[in-house]
Amino acid sequence: xxxxxxxxxxxxxxxxxxxxREKKLKIYVAARDACFSKRNEGIxxxxxxxxxxxxxxxxxxxxxLWNYRREILMHLETVKDKDExxxxxxxxxxxxxxxxxxxxxxxxxxxxxxxxxARLPRxxxxxxxxxxxxxxxxxxxxxxxWDYRRMVVKMSGxxxxxxxxxxxxxxxxxxxxxxxxxxxxxxxxxxxxxxPEPPSPCREPPQSSPPPSPQTHSHRVCxxxxxxxxxxxxxxFFTDPNDQSAWFYYRWxxxxxxxxxxxxxxxxxxxxxxxxxxxxRPVNAQSVGLFLVLDGQxxxxxxxxxxxxxxxxxxxxxxxxPGTISDITNERNLTVHWTEKHTHRDCALYTGRTESWCRxxxxxxxxxxxxxxxxxxxxxxxxLQSVKQLQELEPLNKLDSMRSAYYSDLCSKFMIENTIxxxxxxxxxxxxxxxxxxxxxxxxxxxxxxxxxxxSSNHLQRLPPQFAMLQCLEVLEADxxxxxxxxxxxxxxxxxxxxxxxxxxxxxxxxxxxxxxxKLKRLDLRGNPVTQTANVxxxxxxxxxxxxxxxx
Amino acid sequence: MCVEFQxxxxxxxxxxxxxxxxxxxxxxxxxxxxxxxxKDDYEYTLSEYLRMSGIYWGLTVxxxxxxxxxxxxxxxxxxxxxxxxxxxxxxxxxxxxxHLLYTLSAVQILCLYDSVDAIDVDKVVEYVKGLQxxxxxxxxxxxxxxxxxxxxxxxxxxxxLGKMDTINVDKAVEFVLSCMNFDGGFGCRPGSESHAGQxxxxxxxxxxxxxxxxxxADLLGWWLCERQLPSGGLNGRPEKLPDVCYSWxxxxxxxxxxxxxWIDKDKLRKFILACQDEETGGFADRPGDMVDPFHxxxxxxxxxxxxxxxxKPVNPVLCMPEDVLQRIGLQPDLxxxxxxxxxxxxxxxxxxxxxxxxxxxxxxxxxxxxxSSYRIKFLSVLx
Numbered sequence: 016x017x018x019x020x021x022x023x024x025x026x027x028x029x030x031x032x033x034x035x036r037e038k039k040l041k042i043y044v045a046a047r048d049a050c051f052s053k054r055n056e057g058i059x060x061x062x063x064x065x066x067x068x069x070x071x072x073x074x075x076x077x078x079x080l081w082n083y084r085r086e087i088l089m090h091l092e093t094v095k096d097k098d099e100x101x102x103x104x105x106x107x108x109x110x111x112x113x114x115x116x117x118x119x120x121x122x123x124x125x126x127x128x129x130x131x132x133a134r135l136p137r138x139x140x141x142x143x144x145x146x147x148x149x150x151x152x153x154x155x156x157x158x159x160x161w162d163y164r165r166m167v168v169k170m171s172g173x174x175x176x177x178x179x180x181x182x183x184x185x186x187x188x189x190x191x192x193x194x195x196x197x198x199x200x201x202x203x204x205x206x207x208x209x210x211p212e213p214p215s216p217c218r219e220p221p222q223s224s225p226p227p228s229p230q231t232h233s234h235r236v237c238x239x240x241x242x243x244x245x246x247x248x249x250x251x252f253f254t255d256p257n258d259q260s261a262w263f264y265y266r267w268x269x270x271x272x273x274x275x276x277x278x279x280x281x282x283x284x285x286x287x288x289x290x291x292x293x294x295x296r297p298v299n300a301q302s303v304g305l306f307l308v309l310d311g312q313x314x315x316x317x318x319x320x321x322x323x324x325x326x327x328x329x330x331x332x333x334x335x336x337p338g339t340i341s342d343i344t345n346e347r348n349l350t351v352h353w354t355e356k357h358t359h360r361d362c363a364l365y366t367g368r369t370e371s372w373c374r375x376x377x378x379x380x381x382x383x384x385x386x387x388x389x390x391x392x393x394x395x396x397x398x399l400q401s402v403k404q405l406q407e408l409e410p411l412n413k414l415d416s417m418r419s420a421y422y423s424d425l426c427s428k429f430m431i432e433n434t435i436x437x438x439x440x441x442x443x444x445x446x447x448x449x450x451x452x453x454x455x456x457x458x459x460x461x462x463x464x465x466x467x468x469x470x471s472s473n474h475l476q477r478l479p480p481q482f483a484m485l486q487c488l489e490v491l492e493a494d495x496x497x498x499x500x501x502x503x504x505x506x507x508x509x510x511x512x513x514x515x516x517x518x519x520x521x522x523x524x525x526x527x528x529x530x531x532x533x534k535l536k537r538l539d540l541r542g543n544p545v546t547q548t549a550n551v552x553x554x555x556x557x558x559x560x561x562x563x564x565x566x567x
Numbered sequence: 568m569c570v571e572f573q574x575x576x577x578x579x580x581x582x583x584x585x586x587x588x589x590x591x592x593x594x595x596x597x598x599x600x601x602x603x604x605x606k607d608d609y610e611y612t613l614s615e616y617l618r619m620s621g622i623y624w625g626l627t628v629x630x631x632x633x634x635x636x637x638x639x640x641x642x643x644x645x646x647x648x649x650x651x652x653x654x655x656x657x658x659x660x661x662x663x664x665x666h667l668l669y670t671l672s673a674v675q676i677l678c679l680y681d682s683v684d685a686i687d688v689d690k691v692v693e694y695v696k697g698l699q700x701x702x703x704x705x706x707x708x709x710x711x712x713x714x715x716x717x718x719x720x721x722x723x724x725x726x727x728l729g730k731m732d733t734i735n736v737d738k739a740v741e742f743v744l745s746c747m748n749f750d751g752g753f754g755c756r757p758g759s760e761s762h763a764g765q766x767x768x769x770x771x772x773x774x775x776x777x778x779x780x781x782x783x784a785d786l787l788g789w790w791l792c793e794r795q796l797p798s799g800g801l802n803g804r805p806e807k808l809p810d811v812c813y814s815w816x817x818x819x820x821x822x823x824x825x826x827x828x829w830i831d832k833d834k835l836r837k838f839i840l841a842c843q844d845e846e847t848g849g850f851a852d853r854p855g856d857m858v859d860p861f862h863x864x865x866x867x868x869x870x871x872x873x874x875x876x877x878x879k880p881v882n883p884v885l886c887m888p889e890d891v892l893q894r895i896g897l898q899p900d901l902x903x904x905x906x907x908x909x910x911x912x913x914x915x916x917x918x919x920x921x922x923x924x925x926x927x928x929x930x931x932x933x934x935x936x937x938x939s940s941y942r943i944k945f946l947s948v949l950x
Contacts, residue, residue, distance in 0.1 A: 017810065019857040021844070036609040044612065051662050077616045079663040082710060126712045156806070158760050165758050191806045197760045200749035259805045263790065267749040297780040327780045417799075417831035421792050424829070428785070479903045 046070050054083050059090040068110060075114045075121040085130060097136050104135045112146065119150060125159045129166055140171035155185055156194050175206045186251065193260035200267060207240035242390050244268055274382070280374035280463055281351050281362040282486065285343060287508045288335040290316075291486045292351050292360075293463050295380070297327040304354030305331070309339065310347060321483035322505055329460035330484040343367060370487075376439045377461050383432040423454040423474075435461050444487070448473070459484045459503075466509075471495050476519075478503040493518070494539070499525065506531045516566075517542035523554055530558055537564040578808050579796040586841035586854050590870065592877060595863055596634040598848030599625045602860055603638070618660040619650065619669035621860055623676050628864040630679055630888050631871060631879045644685050647673045654697075655690030656708065666708045667698060667720040674724050679891055683728065692730045695721050703738030704756075714755045718743050719768035722775045723885060726897060731775070740778050743769050751786035763794060763803040767816040770823045771884045774899040779824065784902055788826035791817050799834030800853070810852045811842045811862050814869030819883035822872055825902035832873050839866050839873075 024032065050066045064087055067080045075081075088107065092100050111128040114121065132138050147164040150157060168178060179202045185195040236244070245268060251261035280293040290307065292300075300318040307314045316333035320326065340347050346366045352359040362373040377383060415422070434448050435458060445467040453473035459481040462468070466487050471494040478493070482503025490512040491504070499519040504510070510532040520526065521544040529535060538559065540546055546567045548554070555565060602611075602625060614621060622643060629635045650658045650673065656665025657673040670691060677683045698706045698721065705717040718739055725731045745757045746769065752761025753769035766787070773779050794801040794817045800809025801817045814835060821827040841854040842862065849858030850866035868886055871878040880889040884899040892898065 016859050016861055017852050019851075021851070021855055021857050040609045040612055043609075055662075074613055074616070078666065079616065079658075082664050082708075085710065122712070122714075126710070130710070156804075158754065158762060162755060162759050193805045194760050197748060197750075198758075201758050259793065263750050263793075263805070266786075266789075326777060417795050417797075417834060418792055418829060419831075421789065421826075421829040424826075425785075481903065 043070070043073075050080065050083065054086075059087040063087055071114060071123075072117065075118050075124045078123050081123045081127045085127070088131075088134075092134075101136045104131050107131045108135075108142075115150070119154065119157055120159055122159065125163055129163060132167075133170075138170070140167055143167045144171070144173070151185070155189060156191055158194065161194050161198065175202050178202055179206060186247075191260075192258070193263070196260045196264045200264065203240060203244070204235040207237045209235055209237045238390070241268060274380065276356050277358050277375070278351055278353055278360040279380065279460075280372060281349065281360045282370070282372040282374075282463060283340070283347075283349055283362055283364050284370040284487075284508075285340050285364070286369060288337060288340055289332060289486075289508065290335065290349065290351070291330060291332045291463060293330050293374070293460055293484075294353070295329075297325070297329050298331075299327050300331040303356075304352070306352050306354070307333065307335075308350040308352065309335070314339075321486070322480040322503065324480045324502075328484075330463060330486070332486065340364060343369065372464060374464070377432075377435050377458075378439050382461075383436060420454070423452065427451075427453045427455045428457050431456070431458050438465075445469075456482070463487065466490070468492065471514075476500070480505070483507065490514075501525060501528050504528050504532065508533065510535055512537040514539045515543065516540070519543065520545045523548060523551070523558065526555070526558060533561060535559060535561050537566075538562050539566040541566050578802075578806060579798050580800065580809060580853050582798055582838065582841045582854055587843040587845050588837070588840050590840060590875065590877060591843055591845060591848065592632050594845070594848030595843075595850070595867065596629060596632050596637065596848075598858065599629055599860060599863065600634070600637045615660045616663060617669075619647070619657065619672040619676075620659065622646075623672040624860045624864040626676055626679055627887060628860070628867050630891070631864075631867055631881055633879065635679065640680055640682075643676065644680060644682050647676060648685055651686050651690070654709075655687065655692070655694030657686070657691070664708065665694065667695065667705065667717045667724070668707065670694065671720040671724045674727050675885070675887060678727050678887065678895060681894065688728055688730075692725065692728060692733050695724055696733050699734050699739065703735060703740070703742035705739070715743055715746050715753055715765050715772070716755070716768045719772045722772055726775045726899070727885070727895065729895075736776055740773070740776050740781075743772050744778075744781055747782075750790050751783045752790050761790065761804060763791070763801075763813050763816040763820065766791070767820045770820045771899075774823050774884045774901065777900055779900055779902050782824060782902075784824040784826060788821060788824055788829055791821050791824075792826070792829035795830055795835065798838055799831065799836075800838035801830075801835065808853065809838065811839055811850055811869070812852065812865040814839050815865035815872075815886065818869050818872050819886065822883040823901050827872070836870065836873050836875075839869055842866055 046066050046069055050063065050070065053060075053063050053066070064084065067084050067087075070077060071080050071084075084107075088103065091103055095103065108128065108131055111124050111131065114124040115128070118124065132140075132143060144164070144167055147160055147167065150160040151164070154160075167173070179199065182195040182199045182202070186192050186199075245265075248261045248265045248268065251258065252265075255261075274295045277295050278292055279295050280291075282291040282293075283289070292305070298305075300320070305318055307316050314335060316335065318331045318333045320328040321330050321332060322328070344366055347364040349362045349364060350359055351362075360373055362371055364371040430448055430451055430453065434446060438444075438446055444465050446462055446465045447467075447469040449469050450472040453470065453475060456470075456475065456479065462485050464487050465485055467490045468485065468488060469492040471492050473496050475493065475496040475498055477498060477500035479500075480503050483505040485507065487509060488507050489509050491510065492512075492514045494514055494516040495518075497519050498515060499521060501520070504513065505528050511534050513529065513535060514537075516539050520540060523545065525545065526540075529538070538555075545551065551567065552565070555562070603622075626635065626638055626643070629638055646661070647657065649661050650663075650665075650669070652658060652665045654665060656667070657670040658665045659669040659672075663669075673686070674683065674691065677685060695705075698708070698717070700706060700713065704713045704715075705721045706713055707717045707720075721734065722731060722736075722739065725733065742757075743753070746753045746755075746759065746765075748754060748759075748761045750761050753765045754760050754762055755765055759765070770779070770782065770787075773781060793805070794803070794813060796802060796809050798809055800811070801813040802809050803813050803816065818827065818830065818835070821830060838854075839850070842850045842852070842856075843866070844851060844858045847858055849860070850862045851858045852862050864886075867878055868881045871881040872883060881887070882889050882892050882899070883901070885892065885897075
């Protein structure tokens with residue numbers, strides 16, 4: 016179905032082709048029907064093997080025939096002696112090899128070969144490895160072959176360092192070697208784990224059961240080896256700048272460590288008797304054993320996500336029974352337990368204070384940066400130097416205009432990260448990114464404590480449901496964007512001012528969510544299409560009765 | 568079609584100036600309607616081993632084009648009935664053995680026709696459940712081939728039948744996540760290389776099981792958007808030729824993870840349209856090649872995801888018309904949608920460059936992703 020070129024032919028050529036195909040079809044159908052009728056009669060004989068062989072040679076994807084063959088072989092196992100069975104299965108290996116020569120990408124052929132190899136009385140794994148070497152020398156991107164090789168390696172205990180050396184050879188000789196880099200990424204953490212006592216890695220084959228978590232982080236590899244990998248990768252992209260593989264691998268090497276699982280923030284407010292909890296990753300609070308203890312007494316509360324669209328959210332909120340913490344003359348001590356992860360966080364609510372919080376900041380958690388060794392730092396410093404030079408030449412969105420949106424969003428993410436860190440350093444609760452070509456919002460879970468946000472003069476199109484994580488927000492400034500969706504401005508209990516001048520709010524329905532914010536007083540909708548709606552003023556008065564200062 | 572090799576340059580095709588540039592829906596409908604009647608055709612017969620999926624591709628694309636009534640519902644439903652085996656599983660065709668792939672296709676077809684009760688649903692569920700392994704993975708059939716494609720087939724089948732709670736979902740999720748690679752993508756089995764088809768299956772799986780938050784959407788989104796080649800077409804993994812079916816696997820994955828706008832939509836649309844055959848109708852894998860129903864569905868479905876209003880909206884997780892899923896009441900999760908292009912693309916893009924040590928450390932590891940992309944482009948321009 017792939018790669019079949021359409022060739023123009025004459026009427027006569029068409030007719031000749033048609034006749035030939037008709038003949039081929041007849042032969043094929045006869046063999047297929049013969050096969051099926053034999054199978055229906057429960058016949059497992061040599062002729063059946065021959066018929067299936069004939070058909071599978073030209074159509075190895077005809078899975079049912081491989082099934083039939085396996086039934087026949089399994090039957091033969093019961094009636095032949097061990098040596099005969101060995102011969103039969105070796106012949107089967109030859110047959111699959113000839114199928115693979117014709118079509119090296121047939122799932123059926125590879126699976127059958129694997130099935131045969133596992134059943135051979137005396138398997139020859141060295142032979143299987145040689146087959147893989149040959150197949151990969153013809154096409155080192157054939158993932159069927161790579162997967163088969165991994166199976167052979169596992170079954171026969173080929174040492175990891177030997178496989179690593181294999182990838183070295185392949186990477187050194189051919190540009191199209193993404194598969195080799197990928198394999199490396201799975202071998203390195205086994206051979207050079209970051210833990211202080213590495214297991215005896217050389218003779219240990221890859222694990223026999225799937226690893227418990229994704230192998231996505233280079234920080235599973237010890238630093239010494241990582242630095243060697245940087246060198247290897249840099250050689251690769253200087254040798255062949257157009258090979259993409261090394262760049263994907265490089266990104267992995269420079270990636271961030273896995274975050275520790277924890278409760279990153281507990282916030283409590285006497286006015287709404289509300290508790291907000293931020294986690295280091297999205298969770299479903301209803302199923303992770305989350306519970307609240309107040310002055311040593313467990314509290315029965317109902318946790319809810321900040322927005323109904325999130326069953327898995329980094330921020331969850333609950334309300335304490337009325338009167339529980341409203342008396343400002345009492346000090347209260349709150350603890351939130353995340354029993355599933357055996358962790359908790361305390362938060363003291365002091366006398367005379369309306370609100371309180373306890374958190375590990377993004378800085379503390381090394382969310383956006385990590386402590387880097389001198390060696391790593393120097394690698395990254397030189398990268399930065401190159402880029403400073405490159406930046407003088409041409410902007411990225413011209414060099415690679417197809418991915419402009421990706422670069423804008425990536426840039427927006429970095430700006431948001433930098434702004435969060437600056438805000439934490441300054442110990443303020445004001446977040447401001449204005450006139451910076453922001454195209455997307457992210458890390459909103461880090462803005463739980465923010466009271467004022469200024470996003471004006473950017474390119475935002477929506478305030479997504481995650482925006483509801485800004486549980487302390489009082490003022491929202493987002494003039495001069497392209498906002499048409501306010502889904503995330505949802506049940507923000509302290510929100511008083513929403514400034515949306517010159518956006519793309521077009522219908523009253525778009526403003527529906529604002530009705531969930533009980534303290535909303537001031538709303539600026541000038542320069543939005545919605546202001547042209549009939550009776551907009553009276554409609555809004557009905558929809559948002561708390562708003563006293565409306566600008567249209 | 569022209570495949571260009573410029574030394575070690577990127578493999579790609581060149582779209583000829585006379586390639587089709589408008590959507591020829593009527594021709595495609597005629598092509599598919601006639602395809603089923605080609606019972607004495609060599610290729611048709613040879614592809615009998617996947618017939619159930621072939622029917623699903625044909626019917627789905629007809630429905631997306633509003634032409635489903637042209638197909639023979641009764642004949643197809645009867646065919647499906649005849650393909651359900653005693654074990655509950657469904658085969659590709661009569662006389663063939665049951666398999667998860669064709670069980671899913673059959674259930675999808677019956678959903679299109681609102682005729683799920685034509686088969687023994689409980690038996691189907693039992694068949695699917697019986698294929699789950701101890702490590703959470705799914706075999707395709709009793710012969711034991713393990714592949715994340717089958718994890719997707721299993722949960723999609725059960726989701727359509729409303730019976731997901733019959734399997735061990737947590738274990739199934741654990742297995743799929745164990746197939747996540749260094750680049751954020753997924754392969755067939757743990758340790759397998761990332762491939763757009765497998766990524767589609769795994770993101771679809773994670774959507775159906777409510778676990779999309781386990782993905783690294785930015786990392787995977789980058790890998791996916793780097794599938795777009797200068798011709799505008801998408802390939803399935805690095806250094807491969809573009810293929811119209813990846814307009815589905817890649818695009819749907821991006822839609823599921825909320826990053827569809829990281830693709831240049833106009834260029835992709837142009838590539839997909841160029842894959843049409845003006846003479847016969849249908850889409851081929853690339854411009855100038857032979858057409859088939861598989862690529863026809865994915866070309867049309869891709870165009871639907873890109874927003875073509877002449878085509879019904881398609882669901883990116885199940886590759887079925889949205890109205891069918893609404894009728895069933897199935898709305899799989901999608902990550903926050905970033906699917907409209909920014910208003911302004913001409914502005915200078917450059918990161919806020921750090922001016923001191925601390926700020927440098929702050930941005931270093933994340934900025935390198937940007938720098939790396941930058942360097943590829945710079946170096947390829949130099950060469």
